[in-house]
Amino acid sequence: MNNIVLKRIDESNFIDCFNLKLAVGQEKYVSNPIRSLAQAYVYYSQCTPFGIYVEDKMVGYVMVIYDYDEEVYNIWHMMIDKEFQGNGYGKGALKEVLRYISSKPFGQSQTVFITCNPENTIAYGLYRQLGFMETGRSDDDELELGITL
Template sequence: MVHLKKITEDNFLDAFNLRLAKGQESYVSHPVRSLAQAYVYRDQCQPFGIYNEDKMVGYVMVVYDYDIPEYDIWHMMIDASSQGKGYGSAALTQVIDYIETKPFGDSDRVTLTCKQENQIALKLYHRAGFVETGVEEDGEIELSQILGKKFVNAEEKSNEVTIRRAKSNDLSRIAEIFVLNNRIHYFPIFQDPEYSFSELQVVSAINHYFGKEEVLSHTYVFDDGLIKGFIQIEEKEIVKLYVDPFFQKAGIGHALIQFAMEDKDAAYVWALEKNIGAISFYKRHGFCLTGKKKYEEGTTEYLVKLALKNYES
């Protein structure tokens, strides 16, 4: 049975003897360095050995950041000889259980970072409810969650956050989010004030596009009492994905794209070549540039195609 045990003078040498698999050395600090940091932050952290029965198979440290405040999960690793056995997932659950006891402070926010190329760890963290915050530094993605809060689909019983099919009375909010994003992100590219600030209005967006049944029936909204984002999916294509600018960097885009991939089998998207932020967002979620491009209709700007690695078209 997997369990956590505090690092003490009795077992710290076992932590020193843990080894990562070849190629993983750049993903996480070794326990030797981590325990040196634990000494510095000893009043606000707790290092653990991850055990299967009586054998140490991994290491993790919980740190409390009083400035934010939040709990941080640092340097989680499983020994090379013990990987692929579910120990990481089981240990992460117990780390969250430990944090829920609020050992250092009362924050419900839990944060960690992960190398972008460490896809196995990213999938583990996503399954545990962590979402990207939008912060990225030196190739490490920040992920976070609020204890007790998760994003769910409409079919699941929840009174918190729902991703559901859009309804006609959602149209004004959907169009508002679209118009806001268009003006902020697309006007600097197209430099067409007549379109962005005259032709493009909430009412016209509804009448000419979103109000059509074939569009509405393929649109889903992120709704936690207020619609904060939406996604349009047709077959395997993500046609549109927008989050209200006032609520960005809160994991809403991540929740929508995970829904698209996991529940609707979405596998590709066309993005403006100059929309670097959007392209980076899709890359963080496993999409890759395919080399295909086409003109955005009626303009001289290119759209580029991104697709999941296993998608063939």
Template sequence: MDRITLQKVDESNFLDCFSLKLDAKQERFVSHPIRSLAQAYVYYKQCTPFAIYCAGQVIGYLMVIYDYDEEAYFIWHLMIDVQHQCRGYGRAAMEAALTYIRSKPFGDSSIVRLTVSPENSAACHLYQTLRFSATGRADEDEIELERVLD
């Protein structure tokens, strides 16, 4: 697997993010990049959207947001383009996001949360192997998972 990097979404790469695609069966699990990046714009004071790069090409995106009310970081909308799935890029992107969070204020002892559809077995497996566990809370049809950074 080639090394991946996270780069903040900006005017040089947002169109590449807009072009990312999922398999038709996956579209209900992740918001379209246009919608996600619009949310990042609205929450710009606390949200950082990242393009996921591999070999100079945008292959996915994810967003990190700090929720001041819950005093926790959230990972929003992890998406790997359908042509680049099943190669370990999602795991590498998550690990890079966790490293980024550790570098932020409160990141050294922070809680990281995310939500996932229980029907998205690939994502559930990924998060379980990254030591996320269920909180018992739900957001609509998605369950909330969390991990305390070490």
């Protein structure tokens, strides 16, 4: 598999981010990157939005945010463009995100949360495969999963 690299979203690549597309039916599971980047602007002191790259091509998007109240990291809005799904890029990207979080860019927490609709079986299975476990908390139709680094 090709090397996955995370690159911070900035003025050089935000248009590529806006052009990412979900497969039909996935919009009920993931917000589009435009909404996510608006949130990143608001929470700029506690988050990092990333393009997920394979070679020089953006294949996806993910945002890492630190919750100072709970002192935990959260992974928000992770998505792989519909043209690049099924190639293992989500798994590689999630490993890179966890590596980034382990550097403690915002705080000393070792706890990472992600939410997922259990009907999104591919994403849910990926998170469980990498060690995320249900925390017992939920929000609307999404379950929270957590991992300790």
